[in-house]
Amino acid sequence: MERTPARRARWTAARLTGIRDETPTARTLRFSVPGWPGHLAGQHVDVRLTAEDGYSAQRSYSLAGPADGDTVELTVERVPDGEVSPYLTEIMEVGDEVELRGPVGGWFVWRPESAAPVLLVAGGSGVVPLMAMLRERRHAGSRVPFRLLYSLRGPDSRYYADELRRPDPGVDVTYLYTRGTPDPWPRPAGRVRLDDLAEGGWPSSFEPDCYVCGPTGFVETVADLLLTLGHAPERIRTERFGPTGG
Amino acid sequence: MTADHLDGNALAGPLAELFAVDVTAATGRCASCGLAGPIAALHVYGPEPGLVGRCPGCEEVVLRLVRGPGSAWLDLRGALSLRVTLPE
Amino acid sequence: MAIVSRGFRGRPRAGGDRLPPGQYLVEDFPVLSAGPTPRVPTDRWEFAIDTEEGETHRWSWQEFMALPQERPAVDIHCVTRWSKLDTHWEGVSLDVLFEDVESAAEYALVHSYGGYTTNLPVEDLLDGKAWIVHRFDGEELAPVHGGPARLLVPHLYFWKSAKWVRGIRLLNEDWPGFWETAGYHEYGDPWREQRYEGD
Ligand SMILES: Cc1cc2nc3c(=O)[nH]c(=O)nc-3n(C[C@H](O)[C@H](O)[C@H](O)COP(=O)(O)OP(=O)(O)OC[C@H]3O[C@@H](n4cnc5c(N)ncnc54)[C@H](O)[C@@H]3O)c2cc1C
Ligand SMILES: [Zn+2]
Numbered sequence: 001m002e003r004t005p006a007r008r009a010r011w012t013a014a015r016l017t018g019i020r021d022e023t024p025t026a027r028t029l030r031f032s033v034p035g036w037p038g039h040l041a042g043q044h045v046d047v048r049l050t051a052e053d054g055y056s057a058q059r060s061y062s063l064a065g066p067a068d069g070d071t072v073e074l075t076v077e078r079v080p081d082g083e084v085s086p087y088l089t090e091i092m093e094v095g096d097e098v099e100l101r102g103p104v105g106g107w108f109v110w111r112p113e114s115a116a117p118v119l120l121v122a123g124g125s126g127v128v129p130l131m132a133m134l135r136e137r138r139h140a141g142s143r144v145p146f147r148l149l150y151s152l153r154g155p156d157s158r159y160y161a162d163e164l165r166r167p168d169p170g171v172d173v174t175y176l177y178t179r180g181t182p183d184p185w186p187r188p189a190g191r192v193r194l195d196d197l198a199e200g201g202w203p204s205s206f207e208p209d210c211y212v213c214g215p216t217g218f219v220e221t222v223a224d225l226l227l228t229l230g231h232a233p234e235r236i237r238t239e240r241f242g243p244t245g246g
Numbered sequence: 247m248t249a250d251h252l253d254g255n256a257l258a259g260p261l262a263e264l265f266a267v268d269v270t271a272a273t274g275r276c277a278s279c280g281l282a283g284p285i286a287a288l289h290v291y292g293p294e295p296g297l298v299g300r301c302p303g304c305e306e307v308v309l310r311l312v313r314g315p316g317s318a319w320l321d322l323r324g325a326l327s328l329r330v331t332l333p334e
Numbered sequence: 335m336a337i338v339s340r341g342f343r344g345r346p347r348a349g350g351d352r353l354p355p356g357q358y359l360v361e362d363f364p365v366l367s368a369g370p371t372p373r374v375p376t377d378r379w380e381f382a383i384d385t386e387e388g389e390t391h392r393w394s395w396q397e398f399m400a401l402p403q404e405r406p407a408v409d410i411h412c413v414t415r416w417s418k419l420d421t422h423w424e425g426v427s428l429d430v431l432f433e434d435v436e437s438a439a440e441y442a443l444v445h446s447y448g449g450y451t452t453n454l455p456v457e458d459l460l461d462g463k464a465w466i467v468h469r470f471d472g473e474e475l476a477p478v479h480g481g482p483a484r485l486l487v488p489h490l491y492f493w494k495s496a497k498w499v500r501g502i503r504l505l506n507e508d509w510p511g512f513w514e515t516a517g518y519h520e521y522g523d524p525w526r527e528q529r530y531e532g533d
Binding site for chain 1: 336337338339340341342343344345347
């Protein structure tokens with residue numbers, strides 16, 4: 001079921017066709033990319049911006065859901081003083097163009113024909129490629145059980161809040177707030193701990209495929225905790241977004 | 247842009263400019279310590295001045311990729327071998 | 335031809351005649367790294383110059399700190415296009431370190447804790463053009479910026495100013511370093527924009 005034909009990647013033009021605010025600092029961008037070849041859940045694209053004088057900058061962004069024909073979606077968190085993310089989240093308007101290279105990355109992907117239970121652990125914007133896996137699961141009608149542990153600052157920082165609130169049989173979602181919780185809330189605010197993964201994840205004996213994505217420090221911590229809980233290293237796939245993780 | 251590293255996944259785009267198969271899903275063997283694993287699991291430093299992929303076991307350089315105008319330089323000296331899964 | 339993204343400007347790119355071609359000015363001090371940051375305690379630090387005849391000159395941290403110190407104020411230029419003006423350093427001139435070194439070698443290969451290397455002609459290290467520095471902006475040089483000590487050769491692109499410097503090998507033949515074997519220019523003069531091999 002490899003939907004991405006072998007070919008070398010080139011930069012192609014993508015036109016912004018829609019914007020949806022996820023949080024006060026993050027938005028989902030919908031692009032039309034003529035000739036889009038399709039992609040796997042978890043893959044990303046490289047985005048290149050070029051200024052009038054030829055200066056250019058490029059960054060990676062995960063594909064947020066299954067492709068819909070020539071339409072793809074990214075969700076971008078604004079990094080204060082960043083070069084690229086403030087452009088994508090504040091300046092860009094419908095009709096504007098960027099260049100995309102992709103889809104790329106064949107390791108941090110989930111395929112619907114896979115039968116192993118899945119544990120998704122997201123930190124902040126790291127939820128984007130994991131959401132693509134949840135959406136792909138639904139899209140493909142897979143029954144594989146999924147658990148999502150989503151670490152974030154507070155209730156206002158939730159991406160895809162409405163969609164994740166809707167019941168999805170076989171999918172459990174647990175929010176781990178780091179700064180402020182809704183009132184009342186069983187778990188005090190704080191960074192992800194061993195207990196969170198022990199209670200909200202799968203026992204290692206179930207041999208789940210674990211996908212961990214977010215800021216570099218978060219991914220490091222979670223990967224270590226998963227190893228401590230006995231998950232096999234080859235079942236833990238990570239995607240570090242960088243220092244802030246966007 | 248700090249001392250923090252990314253994963254080999256971040257090499258997918260730059261390598262896809264050079265190769266028609268996804269090299270990040272291939273299995274590489276470290277020339278220093280012999281550890282084998284997916285290129286996607288390397289510790290990647292960069293992207294500037296160049297991408298440096300290091301072995302997660304011993305931190306030795308497995309792969310380097312520099313992209314200049316009109317050329318790319320790829321150094322795979324630190325990889326004993328690359329195993330690429332191909333359809334029959 | 336790349337497609338222009340309307341309204342994208344990128345980092346401010348001020349000009350001015352202190353900026354080499356293609357460079358832009360930064361106020362902060364970006365950190366670029368090719369690997370994990372080595373932590374080298376000064377009681378285990380040493381710096382060595384090895385000559386082409388196999389002679390070694392060594393300095394412990396104490397010996398190095400007892401040498402005459404200078405305070406260069408220089409502009410630095412990174413090949414990734416940022417430049418920083420009037421940076422203040424403190425350290426030992428390589429003229430001092432080379433005082434007793436007998437060598438006719440033309441080439442130097444600088445090597446660092448952590449395995450990094452870079453090459454340059456010996457003459458670019460001498461005559462007040464290069465230092466081994468251990469303080470930046472009045473403070474101890476932070477490990478991410480190359481502390482305890484780094485090479486400072488401000489007239490070349492900054493990748494030549496090896497962080498975590500450990501020693502210099504003097505050679506009769508040029509031996510390209512870490513970035514020089516991966517596409518970057520042998521010499522790296524920012525004013526001639528010698529970024530990549532062949533520039
Ligand atoms: C494979 C992959 C997939 C990604 N997917 C997504 C995604 O789906 N959504 C998303 O929003 N992002 C994603 N990212 C992150 C994204 O690529 C960018 O890194 C991010 O958007 C920031 O880019 P920027 O140009 O705005 O900031 P930059 O200009 O790159 O950096 C901002 C500035 O702030 C500094 N800085 C950054 N963090 C800190 C910090 N913690 N403390 C102090 N200074 C800091 C930097 O050094 C830099 O000077 C992904 C990254 C990777 C590698
Ligand atoms: Zn190794």
